[in-house]
Structures are given as C-alpha cells and as structure tokens.
Amino acid sequence: MSLARHMAVMRNAPFLKVLNEDALKLLAFGSEPVTLKPRQALFEAGEQADSAILVLGGQLRLTPASESLSPRVAGVGQLIDELALIVPITRGSSAAAQTTCELLVLPRSQMLRILEEYPDAARRLQAMIASRAATFMGEIGNLSDKLQR
Numbered sequence: 001m002s003l004a005r006h007m008a009v010m011r012n013a014p015f016l017k018v019l020n021e022d023a024l025k026l027l028a029f030g031s032e033p034v035t036l037k038p039r040q041a042l043f044e045a046g047e048q049a050d051s052a053i054l055v056l057g058g059q060l061r062l063t064p065a066s067e068s069l070s071p072r073v074a075g076v077g078q079l080i081d082e083l084a085l086i087v088p089i090t091r092g093s094s095a096a097a098q099t100t101c102e103l104l105v106l107p108r109s110q111m112l113r114i115l116e117e118y119p120d121a122a123r124r125l126q127a128m129i130a131s132r133a134a135t136f137m138g139e140i141g142n143l144s145d146k147l148q149r
Contacts, residue, residue: 003028006103006104015082018124023114036060036097039126045094047085051107059102062093072099085111086125 006028007134010016019027033056036042042053045065053060055078062080063071074080074095083107085090 006031006033006056009077010054010104013054013078013079013082015052015079015085015125015128018121018128019114020118020121023121025117025119026114027106027110028104030107032105032107034103036101036103036107038097038099040097042095042097042103043091045091047091049081049089049091050109051105052082052085052105053080053095054078054104055080056102056104059098060101060103061096061098063096064093078108084108086115 005122010024010028016024016027017142029053031066034042036058042060043049045063046093049105055074055076057076060074060080061071062074071093080095081091085106088108115125
C-alpha cells in the first residue's frame, strides 16, 4: 500500500486529525506496514505498547484481558491504543486478525519527534485529550448519580 493510501486512512483517525499534512506524512513515512493472515496474533493483553496500530484493511479482533468484557472487531480507519503514541501504556486487549489485515504500526518515538517539531499539533492534541477526559469524568459523575438513587 502506498504512502498516499496510508495518509488517506490516517486522515480519518480522530486522534491524528491534529496533524497537518507535513506532520502526517512524517508519521506515515516513519511507520511500519504489517500484514496478518487470519487468526495470526499481533499482540497480547498485558504487553507494553510503544506504538499505536492503524487498521488499513481487514478486521482485527480485540479480546479484552477481562473476561467480563466482550471482544470487539476493529475495521478500516480504527486506531488501536492511540494513547501509546504519547505515553507508555499496557495493552488492555489481545489482538489477532479476523480476516487478512493490513495494518500500520505507528511508533511513539516518531510521534513524539513530530510533536516537538510541530508545537501547534501538540497543543491541539493536548486540548483534544483534555476535552475527552472532561467528557469521561462527566459521564462517570452521571453514572455515580444514577447509582446513588
């Protein structure tokens, strides 16, 4: 798959929309394309993540570490473990190809260099994460209110 095709899919990932064309191109160029066959594992829950995974084609089955949570399927354009682009995280799910998958492994080291070079993108990303956190905290507050009734 070409760099232009990678960028086209990357443009639609909400977490990456903070990047301008030049920054997006740098991230795409520094990323690693991976192809998985059906049922081939990509990573296991509990592993340390130093990259996010973008689904370019196919379907990736994500099985949470907790048996109380249901597996889900990630399709084209979905970014898995996006926070791994900026901070170390532990993978919360195992991932294996449900169908033949084309993936793009986006390394944290590349993203951090880009955010240093493009401080406006870093500020937009910080604002996006703060907004998401505020929304999440509001939802937790609403749930807490409902549970106390």
